[in-house]
Amino acid sequence: MSSNALNRQPQFLDIESSSYDEDCFPICIAWSLPDGQIKNVLVMPDDDWSPHNSTLPEETLQHLYDNGVSGIDIIREMNGDLDGIPVYIDGIDYDTELLEKLYETFDEEPTFELTPVTSLFTNKSFEEIIDNKNQIIQDNNFNTEQAEHNVLSLLIMAREDGLI
Structure with a gap:
């Protein structure tokens, strides 16, 4: 095993959405390297997501337009960073649907495999994983609505469990 393989940490992904409605769309994506x-x-x-029909406040929507990255650029970056590896998520159905919406909008395919954290x-x-993650979030004063904090909590859990 090479030293690169020994230093490789499991990679996690989390997606925040505009709402929990059927017509929701991704608003923030975080992943670990x-x-x-x-x-x-x-x-x-x-525009295909009908963002102006969403329940997001107008100022939040404007912030996404002003500071957001185009979906195709995010897809290229994720495919480059995560190519060919399992990427662990805790919201398997929910995160998968949001990722599919992003990729389908641009007629692209992910080059990585979303894998449940249970594997x-x-x-x-x-349930124990989620309880453990929530405890880490609480102990570190993380915000559960920030994708970056959800990814970081899973990295901490992997370290605490000796997987890193």
């Missing part, structure tokens, strides 16, 4: 760094990107809403933390049930 093999060295543990985290990328956190605001998503510029695409990494095999010594815990899903």
